[in-house]
């Protein structure tokens with residue numbers, strides 16, 4: 382599929398059939414996605430592929446029992462064929478930006494970053510992965526990190542890393558409960574493009 386079509390057609394998929402995903406192909410897709418730009422050539426993003434038997438274990442760490450009992454989505458998401466947990470290593474960035482060619486930036490202190498580039502790098506690689514998943518005829522749902530980061534990182538054995546997001550990957554069953562976010566009326570992509578001085 383060509384890139385404009387992939388970008389136009391991509392939507393979050395939040396319910397899966399439970400059919401298997403080729404985990405080796407997904408692992409290769411992660412390596413390809415990690416060709417995304419990386420600030421200062423830090424290479425500080427990691428993608429961990431999680432197999433289907435561990436999706437429930439992930440959900441037990443990332444969510445609360447009350448949410449799982451009440452959620453309309455937990456069944457469909459649990460049928461994902463795999464997860465990709467995207468993490469980054471902030472200390473790699475602070476170290477890199479303390480090197481002689483970058484030291485003038487003043488960014489060797491993690492707290493000095495106006496825009497934490499490790500999140501930017503993680504976002505770029507995640508977008509590339511979403512497009513590769515779409516190109517493979519699969520669906521994906523991105524979950525941001527808003528709670529239980531420590532529990533997820535401990536489960537992954539990734540101490541010191543920063544959890545960016547988790548990508549659920551699988552075969553869409555097209556039974557997604559409607560997304561309240563998608564019902565929001567926002568300016569169209571074309572309306573969000575500005576031109577200045579042209």
Ligand SMILES: Cc1cc2nc3c(=O)[nH]c(=O)nc-3n(C[C@H](O)[C@H](O)[C@H](O)COP(=O)(O)O)c2cc1C
Nearest residue numbers: 391392393394395522523524525526546560562563
């Ligand atoms: C940083 C980030 C965090 C997100 N977190 C969640 C999430 O926790 N749960 C969820 O269902 N969707 C999440 N989404 C997906 C958005 O809700 C979705 O991209 C948006 O509603 C537009 O829909 P579309 O991607 O299908 O076009 C997240 C997206 C981004 C970029």
